[in-house]
Amino acid sequence: MRHYLPLLIFFSLFINCKKSECPLPKCNNDYNLKGGVHEVEENVSFPAQDAYPISYKTKILYTFNQNDYTLSVEEMDREGHFYKKEFQYDNDNIIKEITETAKGKVVSKSSIVKNKNNRIEKITVDKENENSETIILYDHSPCLSNRGEEFKNGKLVQSWEIEYKNDLAAVITTTQAGIKKQAFYTYNSNNDIIEVVEKDMDGKTLNIQTSVYKYDPKNNWIEKNIYDSNKTLIMSITRKIKYW
Numbered sequence: 262m263r264h265y266l267p268l269l270i271f272f273s274l275f276i277n278c279k280k281s282e283c284p285l286p287k288c289n290n291d292y293n294l295k296g297g298v299h300e301v302e303e304n305v306s307f308p309a310q311d312a313y314p315i316s317y318k319t320k321i322l323y324t325f326n327q328n329d330y331t332l333s334v335e336e337m338d339r340e341g342h343f344y345k346k347e348f349q350y351d352n353d354n355i356i357k358e359i360t361e362t363a364k365g366k367v368v369s370k371s372s373i374v375k376n377k378n379n380r381i382e383k384i385t386v387d388k389e390n391e392n393s394e395t396i397i398l399y400d401h402s403p404c405l406s407n408r409g410e411e412f413k414n415g416k417l418v419q420s421w422e423i424e425y426k427n428d429l430a431a432v433i434t435t436t437q438a439g440i441k442k443q444a445f446y447t448y449n450s451n452n453d454i455i456e457v458v459e460k461d462m463d464g465k466t467l468n469i470q471t472s473v474y475k476y477d478p479k480n481n482w483i484e485k486n487i488y489d490s491n492k493t494l495i496m497s498i499t500r501k502i503k504y505w
Contacts, residue, residue: 292323292331293452296479300324300503308494327505330354344368353379378403442467451480470495477502 294301301323309316317339324332335345342363349358359371374383380403384395397409405428410420424432429452433444447456451474459468469490474482487496 294325294329294481294502296481297327297505298325298329298481298502299505302501304499306497308497310493310495328354351375355379355381380404380406449474451476451482453482466490479504 292301301321303321303323305319305321307313307317307319319339320337322333322335326332330350331348333345333347335343337343344361344363346359346361348356349360351357353375355375356373358373360367361369361371369386369388371384371386373381374385376382376399378399380397380399382397382399384397386393386395391413392415393411393413395409395411397406399405400407405425406423407425408420408422411418419435419437421436422434423430424434429448430446432446435442435444441462443460443462445458445460446454447458449455453472453474455472455474457468457470458466460466471488473486473488475484477483481500481502483500483502485496485498485500486494487498489495
């Protein structure tokens with residue numbers, strides 16, 4: 262697996278709130294950053310492998326306001342093209358709209374609907390040739406979503422269920438094309454993921470990815486190396502962090 266479980270990025274929008282306090286969900290754009298971060302530049306390297314014989318690099322730039330909310334995310338892909346997402350918030354500091362642009366042109370626009378507990382319950386994404394809708398459900402807690410569904414052009418493409426341990430996602434079960442898989446997450450004391458184990462529903466291990474970090478004095482990681490089940494380096498990320 263070349264990329265580090267892309268669903269994890271998606272779920273990180275919803276699962277990092279503290280269940281006991283149920284605050285306004287700053288976790289909607291939380292990257293587990295501490296100490297008043299203004300900008301983060303991530304340089305991502307993918308070493309050459311058998312399945313991907315050519316190494317390549319990408320770059321991501323995040324900007325935050327002084328309340329720790331994401332203002333924009335700009336990403337360079339392997340061909341050197343830049344894509345930028347800009348976030349708008351309502352009066353409760355809940356994301357209400359995300360606009361993605363490329364080469365100065367709007368390529369997608371996301372609209373967010375929140376529930377009475379100020380939690381995101383629906384995301385609608387409009388693109389030129391595709392519309393998608395994500396439904397997030399909160400069956401057991403007003404603060405933590407436990408399941409959801411994603412539709413593209415009106416067709417269900419995936420669903421998921423989340424189990425928690427200590428208010429962090431411990432197991433995520435996804436269903437795509439009728440096939441179920443489970444991802445088991447392990448965190449360090451800094452709440453950074455150090456291991457993800459993907460299994461089928463018979464318990465067979467499909468993939469293991471481990472992460473090793475180096476931190477700055479504010480306990481934000483500035484280097485992250487990701488390894489596969491054979492201990493082969495598959496991704497390396499370095500960060501430059503600017504604080505307010």
